[in-house]
Amino acid sequence: MSDTSRPRTMAPSSATAVRGTDLGTLVQDALPLILEWLPRQRWFAGKGRAISAISPATVTLLPGPRPGEPLLLHLLLRVEQDTRDGGTGHDLYQLLLGARSSAVPELPGAAVIGRIGGGPHDGLLTYDAAYDPTLTLRLLTFMTSENAAQDSRLGPLRFRSLLGPELSDLTAPGATARIGTAEQSNTSVVFGDTAILKLFRRINPGLNPDLELSLALSRAGSARIPAPLAWYEGDLPDAPDQPATLGLLQRFLHGGKDGWEFALAHVQQLRTDPEWQGSREGQPSDHISGNFSAESFLLGRATAEVHLALARTLPVTVLDRAEIEALADAMALRLDAAVLAVPALAPYRAALRRIFQALAASARDGRLLRAQRIHGDLHLGQSMRTARGWSLLDFEGEPAKTLEERRRPQPAVRDVAAMLRSFDYAAAHLLTELDQDDPARPRLAALAATWALRNRAAFCAGYAAAGAEDPVADPVLLHAMETDKAVYEVVYEARNRPEWLGIPMSAISRLAEAAGR
Ligand SMILES: Nc1ncnc2c1ncn2[C@@H]1O[C@H](COP(=O)(O)OP(=O)(O)O)[C@@H](O)[C@H]1O
Numbered sequence: 001m002s003d004t005s006r007p008r009t010m011a012p013s014s015a016t017a018v019r020g021t022d023l024g025t026l027v028q029d030a031l032p033l034i035l036e037w038l039p040r041q042r043w044f045a046g047k048g049r050a051i052s053a054i055s056p057a058t059v060t061l062l063p064g065p066r067p068g069e070p071l072l073l074h075l076l077l078r079v080e081q082d083t084r085d086g087g088t089g090h091d092l093y094q095l096l097l098g099a100r101s102s103a104v105p106e107l108p109g110a111a112v113i114g115r116i117g118g119g120p121h122d123g124l125l126t127y128d129a130a131y132d133p134t135l136t137l138r139l140l141t142f143m144t145s146e147n148a149a150q151d152s153r154l155g156p157l158r159f160r161s162l163l164g165p166e167l168s169d170l171t172a173p174g175a176t177a178r179i180g181t182a183e184q185s186n187t188s189v190v191f192g193d194t195a196i197l198k199l200f201r202r203i204n205p206g207l208n209p210d211l212e213l214s215l216a217l218s219r220a221g222s223a224r225i226p227a228p229l230a231w232y233e234g235d236l237p238d239a240p241d242q243p244a245t246l247g248l249l250q251r252f253l254h255g256g257k258d259g260w261e262f263a264l265a266h267v268q269q270l271r272t273d274p275e276w277q278g279s280r281e282g283q284p285s286d287h288i289s290g291n292f293s294a295e296s297f298l299l300g301r302a303t304a305e306v307h308l309a310l311a312r313t314l315p316v317t318v319l320d321r322a323e324i325e326a327l328a329d330a331m332a333l334r335l336d337a338a339v340l341a342v343p344a345l346a347p348y349r350a351a352l353r354r355i356f357q358a359l360a361a362s363a364r365d366g367r368l369l370r371a372q373r374i375h376g377d378l379h380l381g382q383s384m385r386t387a388r389g390w391s392l393l394d395f396e397g398e399p400a401k402t403l404e405e406r407r408r409p410q411p412a413v414r415d416v417a418a419m420l421r422s423f424d425y426a427a428a429h430l431l432t433e434l435d436q437d438d439p440a441r442p443r444l445a446a447l448a449a450t451w452a453l454r455n456r457a458a459f460c461a462g463y464a465a466a467g468a469e470d471p472v473a474d475p476v477l478l479h480a481m482e483t484d485k486a487v488y489e490v491v492y493e494a495r496n497r498p499e500w501l502g503i504p505m506s507a508i509s510r511l512a513e514a515a516g517r
Pocket residue numbers: 180182183184185186187188196198226250251252253254256258381382384393394396
């Protein structure tokens with residue numbers, strides 16, 4: 001690689017809390033290692049695009065209680081990359097940088113950033129501190145200290161807790177911390193079995209909807225979300241009046257079943273269904289195994305309760321004709337962008353456009369649409385079943401959208417449509433385990449499709465039973481929302497899990513067929 005094409009690693013700017021010091025040198029020495037490590041992280045959003053420069057936007061030391069303890073540096077990294085449309089842009093990422101000379105017990109390979117070679121820090125091991133309980137407990141101490149109940153600051157960081165001294169139990173001697181195992185857009189750390197801290201990775205200026213909506217729902221007394229306990233935010237050099245949410249601590253739902261895993265376990269039962277065993281031919285009967293409908297009904301009800309609570313506490317607006325047309329236009333534009341990113345969508349474009357045009361046309365008939373704050377990226381993996389019923393998690397919205405877009409009021413049926421897609425995913429996932437030419441495939445595909453239809457219907461019935469607007473009463477809107485989501489999923493899978501691309505593509509084919517491909 002020539003010098004001009006090599007990514008630039010730049011020194012901390014004057015805006016950082018640690019400048020020109022020994023720690024500044026440490027960050028500078030770690031940057032080339034971070035540059036190698038960063039693109040391999042699941043949460044790095046710029047995969048497949050070259051990094052042209054990386055520099056720390058802020059650096060903050062979180063000091064330990066005793067000398068000689070491992071270093072914990074909070075970094076906001078500015079990563080410059082080419083954009084997909086040929087321009088250049090930058091993103092900010094949060095990294096908790098651990099540094100110590102000794103090995104970290106049980107540190108997985110993926111967490112190791114590298115050993116510094118040469119200079120005053122020669123041999124120092126740098127790593128993602130989210131994996132080191134000593135260091136995550138140290139961060140938690142800042143978040144839950146009594147000072148944080150009033151607001152406490154450390155350089156550009158500001159800590160805030162909602163509860164008082166009771167939170168200090170989380171960091172008492174013997175406290176434990178472990179990193180969450182789920183594949184995520186962010187990184188979570190679980191403390192004991194009491195609290196879970198989400199460390200946001202890609203950082204946008206301003207209040208993150210996950211914090212905003214958790215606080216609003218908690219104020220509204222909703223029991224359908226894990227209660228928020230504390231959070232921290234950071235001043236950004238480029239947007240000093242819009243502090244960014246960096247971490248959110250919530251009550252841990254102990255013993256909760258992840259909605260996706262729970263649904264998949266039921267779908268798996270279709271494999272041993274007597275119908276599937278071939279005892280009878282024809283369409284699947286009403287008595288297929290893997291009956292999850294009662295749970296889907298309850299999940300629909302819980303979703304409606306969350307929507308009703310959000311509408312009680314945050315603004316509700318009414319979309320007029322021009323705004324509904326703009327909604328449909330935005331869907332068509334997202335489709336066009338998706339076709340460029342995934343050309344396999346091209347044959348379906350005309351039919352899918354008709355679905356969005358039908359929404360725009362319905363606006364001309366004088367209809368109005370209620371819009372409110374919603375979850376924005378609802379799927380089974382964002383729901384959790386405990387003994388107390390279903391809870392919804394992660395109100396961050398679609399990571400690819402700007403914060404402004406994610407915070408805009410929208411028809412609540414967008415969340416319903418997204419969850420309907422998730423039932424389809426759970427059913428289709430079963431088929432990913434079979435070879436294309438497996439003779440069992442057609443029969444299992446029919447059972448899986450029936451399973452998806454039943455659970456989608458049960459979810460909508462539960463939603464309407466809670467007193468929210470019946471989602472199936474407006475099929476034009478529901479159809480457009482589901483199509484928009486499936487288009488998003490095609491791009492998401494092509495970028496993140498190409499082996500799953502067939503799942504949303506088969507939905508696209510079905511939706512296009514229904515719209516008269
Ligand atoms: N309050 C909680 N209690 C128990 N588990 C949780 C809680 N919040 C999140 N999780 C687990 O962590 C996973 C990822 O959380 P999520 O908020 O969706 O993060 P991300 O934004 O990274 O996708 C969830 O699917 C769930 O398994």
